[in-house]
Structures are given as structure tokens and as C-alpha cells.
Amino acid sequence: MAGGLLIPLAWPTLTGYLVMTVVIALAFGCFESVDTALITQVLPRSSSYAQDIGVLDIASIAPQILAPAVSGALVVGTGSYARAVSHRCGLHPAGRTQRAARTRGPLTK
Secondary structure: OOOHHHHHHOOHHHHHHHHHHHHHHHHHHHHHHHHHHHHHHHOOOOOHHHHHHHHHHHHHHHHHHHHHHHHHHHHHHHHOHHHHHHHHOOHHHHHHHHHHHHHHOOOOO
């Protein structure tokens, strides 16, 4: 997959991007199939494979479902995408001040 990310650097066109997408998708598909096969080898009971794999699937999909809603709320709350990202990463001066206040504790001046 990492090699696929280098394709747009060598071939910075729409075609290069599409080739990168295909390479990464194929690599990720191979990874997921091997990962699922390995998971079935370490599950505790063979009678509940479907249930256990369903729980693992929900755990891997839940962040993808929640992230757009959380990021949308951050963008709406801060008024812009740049401010939402800089606040979250601690790059904005107000974000640094708030983070420093939280790490010092309420009794420290």
C-alpha cells in the first residue's frame, strides 16, 4: 500500500491518481482477506465465528461512521475547517492555551 502512495509523486496526473487508487484498493483487499483469515484462527469458539467477526466489523466501521459527524460539528462550531483542524491539533494559540490549562490542573496558577 505504501508503494501505491508514491505513484502520484512520480505521475502527478489524474491517471496517476486513478492508478494509485487501484493499487491501494487491491493491496487493502488482500490485507483484509488475510486479516480475516487470521482472526478466525484465534477466535475462542468455532460455534460463534459470525458473531465475533460481526463485532470486529462494527469496531472497524464505527469510526468511519462517526468521524464525518464529529468533524462536521467541529467545522460548524469553529466556523471554518482550518480553525477546526488547528484547534484539534493544538496549533491555534487559543487551543494551546486551553490545552495548557487542562494539563496544569485547576489548583495551579
